[in-house]
Amino acid sequence: MKAVRDAVPIDAVVSEYLQLRNAGGGNLKGLCPFHDEKSPSFQVSPSKGLFHCFGCQEGGDTISFVRKIDHLSFSEAVERLAAQAGITLRYEEGGYNPAHQRGERIRLVEAHKLAAEWYAEQLATSAEAETGRVFLAERGFDQAAAVHFDIGYSPQGWDHLTRFLRGKGFTDKELLLSGLSQEGRRGPIDRFRGRLMWPIRDIGGEVVGFGARKLYETDNGPKYLNTPETAIYKKSQVLYGIDLAKREIAKTSRAVVVEGYTDVMACHLAGVTTAIATCGTAFGGDHIKILRRLLMDNGSARVIFTFDGDAAGQKAALRAFEDDQKFAAETYIAIAPDGMDPCDLRLAKGDDAVADLVEPRTPLFEFALRQIVARYALDTPAGRAAALDEAAPVVARIKNSGAQHEVAVQLAGMLGILDTQFVVKRVAQLARWARERGERGGRGGRGPAPDRQQRGPQSQPQHQYAPAHPAPRGPALNLRNPVYATERELLKLALQRPELVSPAFDAYGVDEFTAPPYAAVRQAILDAGGAEYGVGDPHEYLARVREAAPDDTVRAMVTELAVEAILLRREVDEPYAGAQLVTVRRRAVERRIRDLQSTVARLSTGGDPAQLAAHQNELWILQQYDQSLRERGAAAL
Secondary structure (H helix, E strand, C coil), X not given: CHHHHHHCCHXXXXXXXXXXXXXXXXXXXXXXXXXXXXXXXXXXXXXCCEEEECCCCCEEEHHHHHHHHHCCCHHHHHHHHHHHHCCCCCCCCCCCCHHHHCCHHHHHHXXXXXXXXXXXXXXXXXXXXXXXXXXXXXXXXXHHHHHHCCCEEECCXXXXXXXXXXXXCCCHXXXXXXXXXXXXXXXXXXXXXXXXXXXXXXXXXXXXXXXXXXXXXXXXXXXXXXXXXXXXXXXXXXXXXXXXXXXXXXXXXXXXXXXXXXXXXXXXXXXXXXXXXXXXXXXXXXXXXXXXXXXXXXXXXXXXXXXXXXXXXXXXXXHHHXXXXXXXXXXXXXXXXXXXXXXXXXHHHCHHHHHHHCCCCEEHHHHHHHHHHCCCCCCCHHHHHHHHHHHHHHHHCCCCHHHHHHHHHHHHHHHCCCCHHHHHHHHHHHHHHHHHHHCCCCCCCCCXXXXXXXXXXXXXCCCCCCCCXXXXXXXXXXXXXXXXXXXXXXXXXXXXXXXXXCCHHHHCCHHHCCCHHHHHHHHHHHHCCCHHHHHHCHHHXXXXXXXXXXXXXXXXXXXXXXXXXXXXXXCCCHHXXXXXXXXXXXXXXXXXXXXXXXXXXXXXXXXXXXXXXXXXXXXXXXXXXXXXXXXXXXXXX
């Protein structure tokens, strides 16, 4: 077994399933394929030939990985790796015999591999397959394209493939289990007859099923017929073209999701080699998991959906949006102005038109909101209110609070509601309620947190920048937003170098941290006695902050921030710490100024004069404070 392990590097095997990046110390990291995670905790050591996930604790060698990822027995995994390395295995007498004891999955994969080769030969040489060749040519696909995508043809007879596979040693039971054959009146017959055949491969490149396109009017079956669910084919867990696209998806952090097999072909031939498609089912959560492992959820990742411009295409786009927040990547929609799919577009306007189509333009959330808003009469107050009632919960599902705020502002514009802050607050309220429902009773039995909102020292204005509420919780963020990056830096300084930010940091309210996970960490520091406590006893301070965390998620975030390197290009000193303090405070002040300006504008058109005067006074004080921060920096805190 050692020869097999050594012959196939573990990083080469693992990288067939997920993107790996440098983790330092000679190790590689990626998103774990065995559990759903937001940040990579799965590490591979090429020098040791081992992998380990610090999230779910799965680990082992190359054989263990192949067994777990493809649900193989030990012998099956060894055999696959040996075949990949070109090693001939010898079997002991009385032991494992591949002719009689091969695992079900290996046999089904072999049957599909032989079937794909046989179908491809039929398309290339059979006179009957001329109908299929004409079909492809009419759509702009020549023989080279057919070979590149291994397209085949299934003859119209009853049992051509069945008899071929029987001749290769496969039993009727295996043929029925594979989905290549089905039960007839006199035994198994071919499932696919008189159709163009697209082999569907898993991410490792194995053929696990087929998509078959009807060619003849006498065929009473559906236009497209897919392999039924089998031990190796789950349509919700495969993506057509993923074997061809995976490396480019990982390299460019970009994926294009199209609707059909010919659309994938058109895109790849037009140079868009990141195109993939679902196989007879809607794009869903399991598909997202496949892409996330390749995209690594970095901030520059893009997923572009192309849908037909008809009602069905719009419905598919809205279904895709339902799962949008499972991505950290930005999601977009691309619809050709004349409603053509990529295959038709390539025929009509050429490769450049296809490449241009999939350039990201319209965010998926914007498309979804416009589809909702278009159903209402926005020229009436009742219509605008009804549209807001349906659209606001959609915006509230956006997990990135900075993006959520921006989209809420856009929604106000779509609806024609002049009071933008009303829409923003409505969305924030719905988001808060959703978080609270998800928290199952708040702080895990501790009871409500005491109101320990702290204000600035007497020499500065004492403001509350947002309504006080229990600190929200959540997972670690992907830092695409510079606001979050600064908040993270300040928290790292408060945990690692409290002497540089005290006592000013302890005057910062929880609400000055807009990212829910960071607000939760700020609350934990507050409950532990503040950053000033850490100046005297750093080790005890970190232990107290971890103890004050309301749950394991926040506790893990505290640990992460306490060990993560501070992002700077020079020495960690007071000026650097002061700059982070000022940036976070100024952003909080600016948010409150925007709120007040909106309120003053509304009250100026007939509101309570006393309220108007009070808000104008607070606005003036905050504007002076903001100017002082801008001019004097940390000295104004």
